[in-house]
Amino acid sequence: MADLSLIELAKEIFTGAGGIDNVENVVHCMTRVRMTIKDDTKVNKEYLKKIPGVLGVVDDEQLQVIIGPGKVNKVAQAMVDIVGVDLGEDFPQILSGGKEKVQAKAEAMKAAQKEKQKSSRMKRILKDISNIFVPMIPAFVGSGIVAGIASVLANLVTAGTLDAATWQQYLDVMNILKNGLFSYLVIYTGVNAARVFGANPTMGGVIGAVVTLTGMNPEAPLLNLFTGEPLSAGQGGILGVIFSVWLLSLVEKKLHQIIPDSIDIIVTPTISLLVIGLAEIFFIMPLAGFISNSMVSGITWVLSVGGAFSGFVLGLLFLPMVMFGLHQILTPIHIQMIDETGSTMLLPILAMAGAGQVGAALALWVRLRKDKDLSEMIKGALPVGILGIGEPLIYGITLPLGRPFITACIGGGIGGAVIGAIGGIGAIAIGPSGAALIPLIANGRWWGYVVGLLAAYAGGFIATFFFGIPKEKLAEEKVKESSTDTAKIILPATTEVFKSVARGSVHPLEEASDPVFAGKMMGDGYFIEPEDGKIYSPVQGKVSTIFPTKHAIGITTDSGLEVLVHMGINTVELEGKPFDIHVQEGQALQNNTLLADVDLAAIKQAGKETSMLVMITNMDHVSSHELEKEGIVSSGIEVMKATTI
Structure with a gap:
């Protein structure tokens, strides 16, 4: 066609x-x-x-x-x-x-x-955050590249390498383009968060705009209820906006239920804006301000200690500050340092946090290369991350996955420790981090900053490569790799005999309670509702994969079929506790080899199902298959045949 x-x-x-x-x-x-x-x-x-x-x-x-x-x-x-x-x-x-x-x-x-x-509460939170920011990634990438180029040029102008009179107008144009996103990010976040939580998108944008404090009289500012000091625009940050819009969704839904339809369009948005807006201004923003002041005190103490310790702590904690929108509180510290000493020793250390993210993203790209969607996102976000624009990496990749965000922070801590250990590395002006900061490094010590960047890249990569890949992502990758490897094997047509993996009741796969398995998205086969926890190999072959969470075992038959024995439904969340595996990867199997002892009672107690599923995951290598037996069987009984192409 x-x-x-x-x-x-x-x-x-x-x-x-x-x-x-x-x-x-x-x-x-x-x-x-x-x-x-x-x-x-x-x-x-x-x-x-x-x-x-x-x-x-x-x-x-x-x-x-x-x-x-x-x-x-x-x-x-x-x-x-x-x-x-x-x-x-x-x-x-x-x-x-x-x-x-x-x-x-x-x-x-x-x-x-x-x-x-x-799904767990944390997974739902991370998924919501991902759904809020993923639609903004193209804008992050485009604006980030423009911002990165502008940052490099601006830093070269500040350093005296480029002539300001010649380049300033170009910089102004690029900054206008960049600020179209980053100056109003809270508004875009509010709109998308409202869509995710089921609130009115425009109302979500208004709640996002509240944190800018537009319209506040600078001569008589609103006061922080915790400290008595004036509120400053941006307190509460992105996550403050998300939390406020979530509250907005609850209030809106409740009001829609109790307000008569004839006046709903007037009363509901008015009350919602007043209730949530006031809470945002007088509670959420002040709370963020209180946290900010506490952080400043902590950072001042850490700086007084100095050395690799200070560098590690500051590099480690800066990403969470960015995530909560609290990093702007450090601007006065930078300015004071520049006024007193001619450079800020803090900025190069904090810049390592973004470098740790770059290393983490590279590790994800290498370990999860079969995930095409994730790979495309990483390819788009990496260039701007290298130039010091970290939002696409934070909100689009590491934070939604959870664990890589933590290992990225560790990479930032390692880079910060290197900067702190070398010492004397400062920036002559406040500017974006990453490679774009190199022209602003004072006293010719740019080489030390570059060493720190490389250390943060390496630290984030290694920490993520070995400890930061989510288990479910690894499991998906192994299935894809096994299918790809099997697809390369061309063998003569063979009929494989599949036997029951346990004593119990045999059912066709389409009767499985999980829609992914019932829809045969991972392949076709059958499942058994077991009467005991002795699980045997359904075919003769070799163990190709044992999933990290022990809930599934991949088997490659001599004819090249890739068979997945999936023990229970949603049991990946049990982290291997009910499963005692008796085989190893690479081990040869007969169709009566004991694969595992499974604690069925523990699975049921956890609220999961005990169905033992057997699936051929490379169905493109199957010319025909037939489930020959259903109902009650003993273990080791022939139940299905499949003929390869």
Whole structure:
């Protein structure tokens, strides 16, 4: 089929999604169109995969159609243009009679599926933060590159290498472009946070703008309730805005329930703005100010100690300060140092935090190279990260994944320790960090700053490479690598016999409670509801993978089939505790080899399901397969056959 136009592609995607009336809203990230679906049973994923221009389909909490960078934003825009709404805005609902019942049933099914996933509170928080910032990553990248170039040129002007009269106008233009994002980031964050939490997006933008304190009389400023000092714009930072918008969503939803429809449009936004705005100004911002003052005292003490210790502590803690929007409190310290000594020794140390992020992102890129979506994001965020613009790396990559954010901080601490140990490395002016700061390093000691940068890169890389990769991401990577390796093997057609992995009841895979397994997204096979915890190999072959959380074992048969034995549903969250593994990677297996002893009672007590799933993950190498037996079986009974291509 010939390539489709944007409108044709948009219409085809709607068709595969079950029609426009089955879609609640459309957003996009760097590579995927993301749709919130009303009735998952109407989605035809196979149809979607066959559309020219569609690279893949992922059905998670949102239906994700992979288009690729550069084109995805145009396709998503074409889709909302067809409906006549904006990106992220809910589609108009045209429901009547029985159709309302159908939608209600679909919503109930969807809610039940989400309940089965039982993600942790921390995972939900990180996912919400990711959903807020991922749509902004293209703007971060574009503005960040402009800002990075402007920073290098500005620093060269400050250092006297470039003539100010010649270059200032160019710098002004680039700063105007850069500030279009970074000066109003709190507003964009408020808008996106409102979409994620279900509040009115414009109200979210207003709540974000409140922290700028626009309109406050500078001669009679509002006072910090904790310290009595004047409030300053920006206190509370990005996370303060997110927390405030979350509160806004709660207040709005409650008011929508109790305010009559006839006056809802007047009363609800007014009360919401007053309640949340006042809380933000007089509680959230002052609280951030109190934390800021405490941090200044702590930083002053750390600086007084000096040396590698000071460098490590400051480099380690600076990323969390940036995340909470508290890094601006250090500006007076920088200015005072420059006035008294001609340079600030603090800025080069703090710049190591961003370098630690760069190293962490490189490690993620190397370890998770099969994750194309993550790789595209890293490729876009790395250049601006090297130039000292860290927001794309923080909010788009390391913070949503959780653990890499911590190891990035460790990398920053290592770089800071090196700067502190060398000593005498200062910047003659306040400017962006990263490589862009090199021209501002005083007294020709730029070499020491570069050594610190390299140490932070290396520290962030090593800490993340060995300790910072999330377990679930490693598990996904191993499955992808195993499938890729197997795909390279060309063997004659063979019929493989699959036996029951446990004593219990055999069921076809489509009856599994998890929609990912039931939808055969990872392959086809069967599962057993076990009566005891003795789990045996279903086939003859070799152990190719034992997942870090012990809940799954990969087996490669002699014919090249890749078989996954997945013990329980959502048991990855149990961190291996119920599983006693009896085999090792590389070990040869018979179809009666004991793989593991599983504590079924512990799995049930944790609220998980004990289904033992057996799946062929490289189904493109299977010409035919048949589940020959269902119902009660003993272990080691033949239940399925699969013939390779």
